[in-house]
Amino acid sequence: MDRLNKLPLFGLQPLILILLLTLIVIVATILQPGFLSYFHMTMILYGNSILGILALAQTMCILSGGLDLSIGSTYWVTVMAGAMLMKNHGFLFPMIVCILLGGIIGLINGIGISKLKIPHVVMTLAMMIFLTGILYVTTGGGGKGRAAEALIIFSTKRILGFPVIAMIWVALTLILYFIINNTCFGWKVRALGSNARTCYCSGINVDSVQMLVYFISGILAAIAGLLYLGWARTPYPTFQSGAGVGADITLKSIAAVIIGGTLFSGGRGGVLRTLLGVLVLAFLFSILSMVGLKLEWQMILNGIIILLVVGIHGRFSSE
């Protein structure tokens, strides 16, 4: 508990974020009266649900003291695999294959990190590059395949004006919240993030917890991929010359987790904070693009916010 007292910002962070969120909304409504309308709010949720689900997966990894840099590439691999399979194999079979694929990729990450003790940064970076290569070789670098009609209808559907994708995002957040706070596994994940050695000494099977965390992360990435597939219909992965495919969304997911208030060193935090983090980023960038600030400024701002948050946390925990 000593450590908690030394982190005054940690408890306050959700409060600060909520204040920030209200401030943004007030400013935005003054600038643009339509901002607070139900339709616009749901549009923002609709546009950020994919990122939100990926950020949930990232939260699990960071809570357990790890990091998943391959989350964006896993997501793209499942998107493309789904699109290519759905062309000929109907609807259900490709979905199962995609989710399994995501799980297997996550499991490989988990095995590398837990059994071979490869540092998570190195393992998931290697996985990102590997998947980029696989993706390009199999698709030839362009858009391919098409989502099944049922998936398209599902992904773009709104119930009472509320998008289904956002409902899934919120539902997954609540499920993970329950898992992290109320199950044995959740406690183990947080214990692992706080202190891996103590965790091992008290008889927790560290390896299997770690593997399960990355497995869940892979599956969540696959779910996000399927939802995006229904949304985009025929997806085109963006290959950059250097960084692997999906690197941008991976970075955004990490940013959302850190800004939401989960400690990067692991052990403390949660998915509700991440939900808040995604919302703050979404509203902030929505208002910034309204003012006419370019995408590059969003990146710079993202970087500055991350450095500020980890800097303040680091400063307090070192004293």
Added chain:
Amino acid sequence: MKNSWILTMCRKQTEMKSNVKDFFSEWYIYIILIVFWVTSCSISPYFRTISNFSNIFESAVPIALIGLGQTIVILSGGFDLSVGVTASLATAIASETMGLSITLGILLVLGVSFVVGLINGFGVSKFNIESFIMTLGMMFLLKGIAFLLRPTPGGYIPESFQKALLYKISGFSIVAVLILILVAVIGITVLQRRKFGREIYAVGGDPNAAKMAGINVDKTKMKAFIISAICAGLGGLFIAARIGSGNSNAGDPYLFDSFTVVFMGGTLVTGGIGGYKGTFGSTLIIASLSSILQFMGITIWYHFIIKGLLLAGVVGIQLYIIRRRTS
């Protein structure tokens, strides 16, 4: 596993290196390199041309420079994820300012890199931020700045600057080779023979013990990150000269390559053990690997698969051997 290279490398820190086995463990990467070159030359007639070797050496220069910085940071017990983006930013700055004056461009790149390294080092040492997240945040920041400066590839790199760095005598790029030799000599001497180098090893091996021994741990870490950023900036200048323009994505692949060469060269992920000798040897291997794969008709995207497997494989084997040794 008694003769494994990692074992001898660990033992070497305490023992005198006098026997032949130690010699082989020290230079094993160069033996692999020579075997690799001989087989490649016999497989492909295109590989055994002077122009191909010039090309290999030219593409090795940025990897060698960025690898030197990454070696120092990893030896000191951290990671630097911002090296690739720093190199990209360097090409962007160079393409904007070199039109005015080449010296100004170089100085500006060096200045910006210095500041980047300073901030990284300051965050890691004074604010206790983990080096991944510190350099990851930096990555965001620099990527944004690079894209503000140079949204699309282009800009102007003076001909004279390009010609000077890529100067060729009868088809052989002699300047690139000289730079490589210089980097290797500086890297190996500084890490093995200078006080700063030994401090890096001490800090990476055990920061607390280093502190007890009177080493200024914060200062050493800061220096490591500054050197890494400056090396990345210099690498970026060479990349700019090679591609002849500024590109805000050009440096990104080198982040991955820098990890591969460092770990392939036998530097441990945990810090404290390793050196630049191995990094330099594996730099040449990685540069030649791209070349031979191209001559064998394998497209660039398979390189990604191979490099991904190589990195995970190398680190996995390295750690497996260590655990065998310690248990």
